Amino acid sequence: MRLVAIAAAVSLLAGIARADKPKSVVERDVVDVAPAKGVEIDAVHIDNRLGKVTVKGHDSAGVSIVAVKRAPDDETMDRLKISLVPDPAGPVHINTSLIVVDEGRPVKAGSIRIDLVVYIPRKARIDATTWNDDVTLADLDNGGGVTTNEGDIAVSNCAGEIETHAAQGAQRFSEVFGKLDAEGISGEMDIETVKGDRLGARMHDGTIAARKVRSREVELRTTSGDIDFDGEAVAGGTVYIASYSGDVRMTFRAGSSVRVEALSKRGTIAAVGIETTRKGRRVIGTYGGGRNSAGVKMMTNLGNIDLNVRVGLVDDTAEF
Amino acid sequence: MTRCHDIAELVTAYVDGDLDDARASAIRGHVRSCSGCAALVEAEVAVRDAAEALDPAIDPPASLWDRIEARIAKEEIHDSRRSALWLWWQRARPQVFLGAGAAAVAGLVLAVWIARSNEGDSHDPTARAPGELAAVGPHGADGADVPASTASTPSSTIDEQLVDDILRAEKRYRDTIAELERIAASERESWDADLTAAYDARIAELDAIVRRERAAAAGGLTPESRDTLFAAYRVQISFMNEVTVTGELLQ
Numbered sequence: 001m002r003l004v005a006i007a008a009a010v011s012l013l014a015g016i017a018r019a020d021k022p023k024s025v026v027e028r029d030v031v032d033v034a035p036a037k038g039v040e041i042d043a044v045h046i047d048n049r050l051g052k053v054t055v056k057g058h059d060s061a062g063v064s065i066v067a068v069k070r071a072p073d074d075e076t077m078d079r080l081k082i083s084l085v086p087d088p089a090g091p092v093h094i095n096t097s098l099i100v101v102d103e104g105r106p107v108k109a110g111s112i113r114i115d116l117v118v119y120i121p122r123k124a125r126i127d128a129t130t131w132n133d134d135v136t137l138a139d140l141d142n143g144g145g146v147t148t149n150e151g152d153i154a155v156s157n158c159a160g161e162i163e164t165h166a167a168q169g170a171q172r173f174s175e176v177f178g179k180l181d182a183e184g185i186s187g188e189m190d191i192e193t194v195k196g197d198r199l200g201a202r203m204h205d206g207t208i209a210a211r212k213v214r215s216r217e218v219e220l221r222t223t224s225g226d227i228d229f230d231g232e233a234v235a236g237g238t239v240y241i242a243s244y245s246g247d248v249r250m251t252f253r254a255g256s257s258v259r260v261e262a263l264s265k266r267g268t269i270a271a272v273g274i275e276t277t278r279k280g281r282r283v284i285g286t287y288g289g290g291r292n293s294a295g296v297k298m299m300t301n302l303g304n305i306d307l308n309v310r311v312g313l314v315d316d317t318a319e320f
Numbered sequence: 321m322t323r324c325h326d327i328a329e330l331v332t333a334y335v336d337g338d339l340d341d342a343r344a345s346a347i348r349g350h351v352r353s354c355s356g357c358a359a360l361v362e363a364e365v366a367v368r369d370a371a372e373a374l375d376p377a378i379d380p381p382a383s384l385w386d387r388i389e390a391r392i393a394k395e396e397i398h399d400s401r402r403s404a405l406w407l408w409w410q411r412a413r414p415q416v417f418l419g420a421g422a423a424a425v426a427g428l429v430l431a432v433w434i435a436r437s438n439e440g441d442s443h444d445p446t447a448r449a450p451g452e453l454a455a456v457g458p459h460g461a462d463g464a465d466v467p468a469s470t471a472s473t474p475s476s477t478i479d480e481q482l483v484d485d486i487l488r489a490e491k492r493y494r495d496t497i498a499e500l501e502r503i504a505a506s507e508r509e510s511w512d513a514d515l516t517a518a519y520d521a522r523i524a525e526l527d528a529i530v531r532r533e534r535a536a537a538a539g540g541l542t543p544e545s546r547d548t549l550f551a552a553y554r555v556q557i558s559f560m561n562e563v564t565v566t567g568e569l570l571q
Contacts, residue, residue: 049543098478109481129547132485149489149550165554167492183558185496202561204496221565223500244503244565299566301507 024111025077026070033063033086042142043091044120049131050080050096051113052151057122057139057158063092064119072111079107080114094118125160134169137162143178153182159196180215188225207246222246226303230310233258233294240297247303250296254311257288262307263299273309326350327357335364486546493553500560507564519563526556 035041041063046053058064065084071077079101085093096114098107115133120126126144128135134152137144143160146153152169155162159177168186175193181200182189189201191210199215201208206225210218213231218239220227226246233239233256241248247267252258260276262269262283269283276285286293287309298305327347333339334347351358476484508516530552537545562570 047543106477106479109476109478112478147547149485167489167550183554185492185557202558204500204557204561219570221561223503223561223565240566240570242565301565 024070024072025074026068027077029065029067029069029082031065031067031082031084033065033084033092035061036086036088039088039090041086041090041092041121041124043125043127044094044118045091046094046116046118046126046128048094048096048114048116048129048133050098051115051130052133052135053115053128053130054117054136055126055128055138055140055144056117056119057124057141058119059122060119061121063121063124065094066117066119067096068115070111070113072108075105076107076112080112082114082116092120152187155180232256233296235292235294238295238297242298243300243303245302246300247306248298248300249306249308250298251308251310252296254309255288257291257293258286258296259293260285260287260296260298260307262297262305264303264305265301267300267302267304269305269307271307274307323350324354324357327354327360331357331360331364335361335368489550490553493550493557496557497553497560500557500564503564504560507567511563511567515563515568518569522559523556526552526559530556 033041041061044055044063046055065082067082069077069080069082071080079099081097081099083093083095083097085095087093094116096116098112113133120140122139122141124140125142126137126140128137128144128146130148130151132150133148134154135146135148136154137146137158138154138156140158141160143158143162145162146155146164146166148166148169150168151166153164153166153171155164155173155176157175161179162173162176162181164171164182164184166184166187169184170188170190171182171184172190173180173182173192173194176191176196177194178196179198180191180194180196181198182191183200183202184204184206186205187203188206189203189208189210191199191201191208191213193212194210195214197215198217198219199210199213200217200219201210202219202221203225204223206222207227208220208222208225209228210220211228211230213229214234215231216234216237218229218231218237218241220229220241222243224245225243227241227243227248229239229241229250231252233252235257239250239252239258241250248264254273258274260271260274260283262271262276262285263281265281269278269281271283271285274285274287276283278284283305285307296307298307327334327350330339330343330347334344337344339347347361351361504519508519511519530549533545533549533552537549
């Protein structure tokens with residue numbers, strides 16, 4: 001009797017050991033959308049709560065979608081849908097979903113996803129939303145909006161008005177020209193080579209590092225997290241850098257003309273290369289002496305402030 | 321000595337009161353110390369009670385009993401012609417199943433071990449290295465790129481995961497607001513009267529918006545209601561951050 005039980009156990013173990021890992025089904029779809037005659041695709045809205053989204057501008061007038069779908073089996077794969085709704089007025093809407101089937105088996109968490117790579121006309125404005133996945137924008141000329149709950153955001157070589165929200169995740173921007181507003185609850189922001197009317201970056205819990213910035217209006221804020229700003233104080237513009245508990249550091253180029261006000265309620269304030277006067281916890285200074293100087297305001301409640309002058313231009317990569 | 325399989329054979333007669341006193345006493349004694357057989361007796365009693373509660377008007381046709389008897393007789397005849405191996409299997413089956421159950425548990429452990437050891441061999445071109453990104457969603461390819469903190473349990477479904485994600489996301493927003501409220505409470509003494517009044521008025525407005533969106537979502541968060549609610553949280557957080565960090569109204 002025991003021999004039989006042991007034999008059964010051994011054969012069962014052997015069977016399990018030989019069994020392959022469950023294979024998932026992967027499908028790659030490519031869809032091209034050509035605009036109707038006389039219609040220009042001026043906006044693309046993407047809502048993909050099942051995976052990540054990458055959007056790249058191209059010189060064509062149409063939209064190309066490359067979708068990689070993953071599912072545990074064919075039945076579930078058939079339920080993964082990408083809907084494409086071209087609006088006669090111009091915008092194109094791209095949505096993904098898992099079709100609900102009453103008799104369908106419950107889908108295991110993490111077993112499905114749809115990743116999208118979408119090529120759109122450079123002049124089209126993009127709005128992209130994901131749930132817990134990354135969004136990447138590149139080579140776009142008319143800005144856009146990005147929203148993700150937990151995911152990283154990356155924007156490169158884009159122009160126009162760009163607005164991003166990520167509850168949790170890193171946000172990286174490089175070569176953005178125009179107006180950039182980025183906000184997040186938790187994560188790090190890395191900003192490099194941003195020029196234009198405005199740079200706004202707000203992070204509740206995380207750092208902001210901005211380099212090679214030349215925006216007329218700069219506003220960087222964190223509740224907790226250090227802020228580093230290395231850029232140009234544009235004539236007539238404003239730079240406002242504030243943190244509640246983080247350190248605030250700013251370096252601006254020597255050619256700028258600035259009026260500086262720095263306030264640290266409980267930390268230190270250090271200014272190198274600029275004449276300052278202290279009034280209590282506040283330090284005021286000027287640099288350059290031009291008529292149309294930029295207004296710089298730096299403040300932190302609990303952190304320290306450092307202000308430096310750098311010799312070199314904002315575009316001088318050797319200096320930055 | 322009365323054993324469990326004796327109870328299984330005699331339980332119907334026992335419940336029906338058809339056993340002699342000696343055997344009934346033996347069964348009662350066994351049931352006192354065997355929870356499994358006690359449950360069997362209870363189940364039999366429940367069946368009997370349910371049968372007694374049936375409407376007496378439901379009277380099956382006499383032909384039904386004839387068919388049942390014929391079916392039983394046919395099966396008994398069939399059983400009597402079975403091989404010795406089959407009879408042996410009937411006796412050995414409980415032990416074999418017990419052994420197979422133990423083997424299945426051991427096999428499961430082995431399978432998990434094998435699966436984990438194979439994870440490092442994945443060649444998924446889209447898979448990210450663990451820890452490559454600061455935050456990764458729960459929908460990782462085959463779960464390979466899901467951080468432990470957000471990984472779903474094997475038994476959870478995508479619907480359950482979504483509910484968990486939404487609750488966690490909302491908690492993050494509410495925790496952030498609570499933290500900013502604490503900072504505002506500690507800083508408001510340094511604000512002037514105009515700023516304090518403006519702050520309180522705006523917060524009251526934003527609270528009302530959040531309450532309204534939460535009420536709208538009370539029947540179950542849809543993607544749309546979720547987005548609207550979270551957008552309301554973001555506006556509130558941005559405003560609170562502005563005032564608590566800068567001590568002034570910038571917008």
